[in-house]
Amino acid sequence: MNLLQEIQQKIDQKTKPIGALGDLETLAKQICLVQKTTSPTLNNPTIIVFAGDHGLAKEGVSAYPQEVTYQMVLNFLNGGAAINVFARQHQLNLKIVDAGVNFDFEPHQDLIDAKVAKGTVSSLIGNALSSQQIGDCFDQAKKLLERDDIKDSDIIGFGEMGIGNTSSATLIMSALYQLRLEDCIGKGTGVDLEGFKKKYSILEKVLEKHQGLNSPIQILSAFGGFELAMIAATMLEAAAKGKMIIVDGFIVTAAYAIAKAIQPEIQKNAIFSHVSDEKGHTLLLQKLEATPLLHLGLRLGEGTGAAMAYPIIQSAVLFMNEMASFASANVSEKE
Numbered sequence: 616m617n618l619l620q621e622i623q624q625k626i627d628q629k630t631k632p633i634g635a636l637g638d639l640e641t642l643a644k645q646i647c648l649v650q651k652t653t654s655p656t657l658n659n660p661t662i663i664v665f666a667g668d669h670g671l672a673k674e675g676v677s678a679y680p681q682e683v684t685y686q687m688v689l690n691f692l693n694g695g696a697a698i699n700v701f702a703r704q705h706q707l708n709l710k711i712v713d714a715g716v717n718f719d720f721e722p723h724q725d726l727i728d729a730k731v732a733k734g735t736v737s738s739l740i741g742n743a744l745s746s747q748q749i750g751d752c753f754d755q756a757k758k759l760l761e762r763d764d765i766k767d768s769d770i771i772g773f774g775e776m777g778i779g780n781t782s783s784a785t786l787i788m789s790a791l792y793q794l795r796l797e798d799c800i801g802k803g804t805g806v807d808l809e810g811f812k813k814k815y816s817i818l819e820k821v822l823e824k825h826q827g828l829n830s831p832i833q834i835l836s837a838f839g840g841f842e843l844a845m846i847a848a849t850m851l852e853a854a855a856k857g858k859m860i861i862v863d864g865f866i867v868t869a870a871y872a873i874a875k876a877i878q879p880e881i882q883k884n885a886i887f888s889h890v891s892d893e894k895g896h897t898l899l900l901q902k903l904e905a906t907p908l909l910h911l912g913l914r915l916g917e918g919t920g921a922a923m924a925y926p927i928i929q930s931a932v933l934f935m936n937e938m939a940s941f942a943s944a945n946v947s948e949k950e
């Protein structure tokens with residue numbers, strides 16, 4: 616019997632009709648296969664929120680000013696943001712990574728300094744990240760997963776904070792899959808009609824400027840940002856180490872799309888937490904052949920969807936380990 620057959624047999628011997636735990640059974644199988652076991656674990660479940668600033672934000676592509684990025688990082692460190700609430704609710708280890716925020720932070724136990732620079736170059740002017748900076752993001756990702764408070768995590772949920780980063784995600788999606796801008800762009804933090812037209816015309820110009828990009832790294836370099844590059848790099852590193860990764864909303868999914876274009880095998884490790892209300896997310900998930908667990912109309916980011924999906928993933932692992940079998944519980948099997 617191979618591992619998949621062993622896993623399936625264990626699932627089918629649980630005291631329930633065959634297949635009755637639906638998507639939880641699919642999740643359990645996925646985690647067991649990654650961990651090469653029939654008794655999976657979710658040690659030290661962790662959410663990492665990557666923060667970075669964007670040169671393009673200064674052009675006015677968001678409903679909020681750039682300072683909100685660092686202000687929200689301080690809010691994360693003070694425990695007051697949505698992700699803090701949900702991480703506490705589900706007892707998740709929460710770490711904030713400064714990938715490239717335009718601010719000098721005081722040291723804090725939950726803040727990881729991985730700053731590449733104080734914000735990217737505007738993609739209207741040039742490449743958001745240099746190839747050296749992309750390399751720095753990959754180096755930082757490696758270091759991150761060697762930390763004592765993260766290295767034993769079996770599962771990492773990814774979040775982000777960066778005013779203007781729905782623009783990066785939109786541009787990445789459009790360039791990676793050769794999609795029309797109008798099919799990828801959304802309102803982000805909630806720009807009004809006038810703001811939307813402005814965002815559209817700026818992104819149109821950015822796409823015109825960067826044509827003929829033909830590798831995922833080139834696309835990442837052109838459109839940024841530091842937090843997206845570090846998310847993609849950390850996902851690749853985490854998957855190579857046999858960890859599960861929880862993909863969050865539109866922006867994190869765009870970073871995942873880059874990671875998958877680099878290493879398609881990563882999909883074995885990926886769990887998609889939710890479908891965001893941001894317009895491009897549904898199509899992006901389709902392109903990735905990804906089925907999200909939740910449909911809650913969220914459009915926040917920060918890893919909030921990942922935190923909310925965690926207890927469902929936990930249920931998949933718990934039923935596998937704790938539920939009785941027909942034999943152990945003396946329940947009669949199907950006739």
Ligand SMILES: Cc1cc2ncn([C@H]3O[C@H](COP(=O)(O)O)[C@@H](O)[C@H]3O)c2cc1C
Pocket residue numbers: 676677678679683687775776777778779780781782802803804805915916917
């Ligand atoms: C107060 C506040 C908290 C947030 N938390 C996440 N985002 C989200 O909104 C931003 C992306 O949208 P756009 O591209 O329109 O700027 C990202 O920072 C994302 O994490 C926030 C946005 C705001 C304003």
Ligand SMILES: O=C(O)c1cccnc1
Pocket residue numbers: 781803804863864865866867891892893896913914915916917
């Ligand atoms: O889907 C997301 O993650 C998202 C959407 C809008 C703004 N910030 C994040």
